[in-house]
Amino acid sequence: MSSGKVVFPGEELCVEEEFMPGSGAYVDENGFVRAAVLGEPIYDMASRRVSVRPLTRRSLLPRQGDIVLGVVSGIKEDVAIVKVLGFDIHAPFKNPITGLLHISQISESRIESIYDAVRLGDLIKAKVLNNYIPLLLSTKEPRLGVVLAYCSKCGAVLVKESSGLRCPSCGNVEQRKTSIDYLAVVRRGSRKG
Ligand SMILES: [Zn+2]
Missing domain, CATH: 2.40.50.100 (RNA polymerase II/Efflux pump adaptor protein, barrel-sandwich hybrid domain)
Structure with missing residues (x-):
């Protein structure tokens, strides 16, 4: 049946x-x-x-060139392990798909430590580079990268400012390879103190 x-x-x-x-x-x-x-x-x-x-039709799986959303679930040396959740936040896959983001695929500029670009729990937008699992990911384009990050010290959502990502709760400043579509942005003039 x-x-x-x-x-x-x-x-x-x-x-x-x-x-x-x-x-x-x-x-x-x-x-x-x-x-x-x-x-x-x-x-x-x-x-x-x-x-x-x-399934012979591959339409349900992300393909080379697709943009996907995922959460960084682990970091091992120069590779971030990503739970790829779906094509966008409103259309999640039934089960997450494993993706890998190598340090060389994170940014056009050189990154000394992968922790300066992504950290555990970050929500990222990435491009798929292959047609099989694990998905190989890239975040080099300006629209790609971290779209939501949490403070490593207190867990609050980090807000994007010109100097980097700032924690509105404890003042901690962190760096990431952020997307131009980063979700938590302080509008000009609204920053207190
Ligand atoms: Zn904080």
């Missing part, structure tokens, strides 16, 4: 007692049957097996 829906790799399909995993599915250590590929789950009632028919 075709369900007509699409599942992402890792998505739970059922428990092992209900259906055994067929092609494109596997059982995790807790006995949940999960999709191994992006595709359509097929539940075979006769054999009590669930398989995942791989």
